Amino acid sequence: xxxxxxxxxxxxxxxxxxxxxxxxxxxxxxxxxxxxxxxxxxxxxxxxxxxxxxxxxxxxxxxxxxxxxxxxxxxxxxxxxxxxxxxxxxxxxxxxxxxxxxxxxxxxxxxxxxxxxxxxxxxxxxxxxxxxxxxxxxxxxxxxxxxxxxxxxxxxxxxxxxxxx
Amino acid sequence: xxxxxxxxxxxxxxxxxxxxxxxxxxxxxxxxxxxxxxxxxxxxxxxxxxxxxxxxxxxxxxxxxxxxxxxxxxxxxxxxxxxxxxxxxxxxxxxxxxxxxxxxxxxxxxxxxxxxxxxxxxxxxxxxxxxxxxxxxxxxxxxxxxxxxxxxxxxxxxxxxxxxxxxxxx
Numbered sequence: 025x026x027x028x029x030x031x032x033x034x035x036x037x038x039x040x041x042x043x044x045x046x047x048x049x050x051x052x053x054x055x056x057x058x059x060x061x062x063x064x065x066x067x068x069x070x071x072x073x074x075x076x077x078x079x080x081x082x083x084x085x086x087x088x089x090x091x092x093x094x095x096x097x098x099x100x101x102x103x104x105x106x107x108x109x110x111x112x113x114x115x116x117x118x119x120x121x122x123x124x125x126x127x128x129x130x131x132x133x134x135x136x137x138x139x140x141x142x143x144x145x146x147x148x149x150x151x152x153x154x155x156x157x158x159x160x161x162x163x164x165x166x167x168x169x170x171x172x173x174x175x176x177x178x179x180x181x182x183x184x185x186x187x188x189x
Numbered sequence: 190x191x192x193x194x195x196x197x198x199x200x201x202x203x204x205x206x207x208x209x210x211x212x213x214x215x216x217x218x219x220x221x222x223x224x225x226x227x228x229x230x231x232x233x234x235x236x237x238x239x240x241x242x243x244x245x246x247x248x249x250x251x252x253x254x255x256x257x258x259x260x261x262x263x264x265x266x267x268x269x270x271x272x273x274x275x276x277x278x279x280x281x282x283x284x285x286x287x288x289x290x291x292x293x294x295x296x297x298x299x300x301x302x303x304x305x306x307x308x309x310x311x312x313x314x315x316x317x318x319x320x321x322x323x324x325x326x327x328x329x330x331x332x333x334x335x336x337x338x339x340x341x342x343x344x345x346x347x348x349x350x351x352x353x354x355x356x357x358x359x
Contacts, residue, residue, distance in 0.1 A: 064287050064336050082345050084352040100348040102341055104285075153351070159284045162273065169288050177284060179344045181351070 025141070028133040034099055034182060035080040036140075037149060041128035042076060042120065049119070053108075063106055067171040074112060075171070076120070077104040085188075094187045098152065101182055104159075107174040117156055117176050127151050130184055153181040217357065224353055225257040225264035231349050232266060235342035236282075242315050251276040267343070285339030292333055294318075298326030305329065 028036060035058055043056045055066050056076045063075045079102045085095040103120065107113035127150045131143040159175035161168060199205050233252045254275040257266050272279045281288065295318055299306050302314040304327045322328050 060285055060338055061336065064290065067287075079339075081341060082348050084348070086352070086355075098352065100344065102339070102344060104339065155347075159280075161280045161284070161286065161288070162277070167288075168286075169290070172286050172288055175284070177341075177344070179347070181348065 026135045031080040037131045075106040103178040105176040113174040155179045229257040229266045232346040239340035287336035289333040
């Protein structure tokens with residue numbers, strides 16, 4: 025039996041929460057994935073599906089006091105929005121911003137043969153900062169592939185509000 | 190209304206406080222100026238760390254364009270105008286893009302190695318544009334199969350910089 029470390033727990037917890045909120049708010053044709061490469065496959069299958077890619081990126085650990093090995097963690101998580109129209113892009117970004125600002129449950133995941141077998145909630149993910157910007161390649165949108173046309177990038181900084189010994 | 194009373198032995202307590210604040214501001218400005226150079230270096234490191242293929246004997250246009258520019262009240266890193274001219278692919282490299290998937294690159298050669306390199310060979314060499322065969326390798330026009338992955342060197346640098354500012358604030 026294996027288990028995810030903190031960064032993957034954060035990533036998986038955020039994906040689970042975003043999926044749940046889309047379902048609860050009855051959004052259709054939205055996929056939430058963690059790999060950038062999956063976006064291409066999903067768009068090839070159905071170009072009318074919007075895709076949200078959630079990736080844990082960098083970590084900053086800060087010691088709580090001089091001489092201590094205990095740290096607090098801040099994690100950069102990047103959320104790529106691949107919408108199917110400009111209007112949907114703006115709606116998705118607003119929705120995600122509104123939903124994420126309150127934080128979400130933090131789960132610890134257990135796995136077996138690379139498959140998730142169980143998860144246990146252990147606190148909450150706190151969102152310290154949210155920034156977003158449209159992705160602009162500086163070229164005419166009609167020259168871009170459909171998945172690159174209506175993109176937006178949300179950068180969030182999260183913490184668990186815990187000291188890691 | 191709030192009343193504030195300064196108690197001290199100094200004849201000019203306000204003047205001393207102002208002096209301390211001025212000193213502190215000078216120190217902070219010095220630290221922030223030093224941070225400018227470090228930020229440019231951090232961004233370059235983030236670019237280099239995400240390169241998949243060796244780039245020996247070639248000019249690294251993207252990193253070379255990243256530098257710090259000082260203004261009267263601060264500094265900036267990564268002039269978009271310069272990037273657009275010197276390394277117009279910066280956006281595709283930062284945000285990732287699939288705009289080339291399924292398309293043919295122009296005629297060129299893969300060096301060192303042979304045309305149609307295996308996945309393993311790909312990490313050892315680079316495709317170079319070569320219309321007339323002047324580089325000496327066998328010419329071919331490869332089809333791009335995979336999207337350019339997002340490196341997010343800009344977002345990573347902002348994250349790093351925010352942590353440094355937090356340290357400065359104490």
